[in-house]
Amino acid sequence: MRNFSLVHIGTEVRERRGDFNKIVSLMLDSKYYDALEERNEHHQRKNENMFSDFTDGEMMYYYVHQRKHIRKDRERKENTKTEYVRILLQFYQYAVKSESFLRQDVDYYIEETIFKNLRPWHIRNYQDYLSTALLGKGGQPYSPATLDAKMTTLKSFMKWLHETKYIQHPLHKEILSTSLSEQEIPNRDLYYHEVKQLLDYYKDHPINYGLLTMLAMTGLRVQEIAKASWGDVYLDSLSGHYRLRGVGKGGKKFDKLLHPSLYERILAFRERRHVSTALNSSDQGPLFPTKDGVYYQYKNLSNYIVRIIERTELPFIKERNDRITPHYFRHFYAIYSRQQGADIFLIQKELGHSDRKTTERYLEKVLQREQEIGLMWKEQDF
Template sequence: MNTAGEHMISEIVGYISELVPIHVDKTKTELSSIMTKYHVTKVENEDVHPDLTEKIQLFLSSKRLEGLAERTLDGYAMELRIFADHVKKKADNITSADIRVFLGNFPNLKMSTVGKKLFALKSFFGWLAGEELIKRDPTAKLKPPKTEKRLPKALTIEELELLRESCKTVRERAFIEVFYATGCRLSEIQKLNVSDINFQSMSCKVIGKGNKEREVYLSFKALFHLKKYLQSRNDDCEALFVTQRKPYRRLTGRGIQREVKNISRNCGLEDKVHVHVLRHTFATLTLNQGADIVAIQEILGHSDPSTTQRYARITEERKREQHKKYLVL
């Protein structure tokens, strides 16, 4: 028997002997004969508890089978790994107090970031409790921290035009037009192939969050510049957007972000523009022009209408216009 097993037997016998009178040596001998069938490993205080590690892996595997995006899974894995490094306990022994203390270790983080950490923990422990792998959910009574409700940033029509005029290549212009016209997320555009584009209907189907497919649409301007870009290529790569140098291959998400950042730098909007801003701009400008919010929700791929509602902030000029148009005199 290994040393860890011997230590465990000594601790068990010592504990029992304090409760009831026993023959210590005889009890140790009998327990030793039982323990020879098992391999015991002592969990050191500085080590992550193997039970917690195992349950994190089970959780991630289950969520992967449910179709969660790899980016979401990576986020869960990172947050749960940080938590496990701080709270070295069995999952069933973790309390609400443990989680509060853990979240309190990040005083310099924004409340929104702390909220993301709590969201990951709520997902994890909620799943464990639902699967009956723990007796209770220690996060059940923990409320997300209050955060500032800021409106999503969007470009004005003038800034959008400035961004367009700053494009120096047909590929750069295609980036801007396709992102703005479709309102797609970066990952959705990055995964598109040329064959996904229906040039007749000016549309394409993308795979969004939760592995859900939806149809999005191209404007005449987007289609025009996309065709110019595709005609300029002399490769046989299936991806819609590819690298500029050989060997031609699908452009990564980081590569697309870098391209858009270069365009914004050309017109002095570097601090304001990133890929997601074009999605915000699509939503804000279309809703300000009177688009049906349910239709925009479908195009954006929002499962919750309140997410789309955040963009429905009309300008002072439009409010004045609507007042004049609909006020009954």
């Protein structure tokens, strides 16, 4: 049985029924997926193309929710799906607005679909538009990093449409490279003296002090901190240290050391929120609860961190051209660990990086300084 809302995504976009966020919410609702899989199976049994009767909306929906791993905890996370949906719908809105042009521009126009009528030059036009339109922060064009992320997702989607034979033309091949040069890679480095200033600023504020210390001393992602449970904290009988267990990006398990100073600040945070500070493995409440005692939405927590950092108006904050986000603390964790003598492999493992190159990018300046030839000179010779 077909779902009316998914079938008519194109109509809703075209006629602007409801706002963009409502369409995003519809596309993120996973309850329609099983019905689409049943239709696929039906087509396969008849030796038909799996997606022969799918609409554009259903193709976007299926691409975002498609299952690739037998374990659900290894599937795409909700924040990843949200990003994919927004990128695909942004492209779809652009294409829908050009529908009247497409009818004149394409021979043998196919009704009730946009994707099947697209041609290589339409993709090139969209990329030109996206790279120059004033849609980024502050009414500016998208940053190279944002543009690269958007086009990478779109290219993957277009390639999938072609592989599934939903479209005839290999449109993904028309997307020009958006890879970043070394100069365009955002500088997310954060150093000890900067982190120390932030911590000192908020040392009398248990909420901010606890959150910033957690980011700095664990290297965890803000999503991982937001969803951490108090019951996942335990006392390790082997070392006598408190630790936090959890599952991070890509379903990777972590088991993080909580230094005594960090643990004390976690307890102070929880005391201020008026929740239990006694270890309890069955307590599935949040490690860092909101004022209402519930889990933070990770985006809300991320925005909160950005705001409290900007609010300090410390000199190094004012000197930066970018906003310091929670992700910067992962760079700090890598940099400080290296400065303390940690091997790159150990840092990679702690941060959960699949590729060593990612860790090396975090440490780029530190590694350059370590290999600086001038350090081999004997200064007294001059």
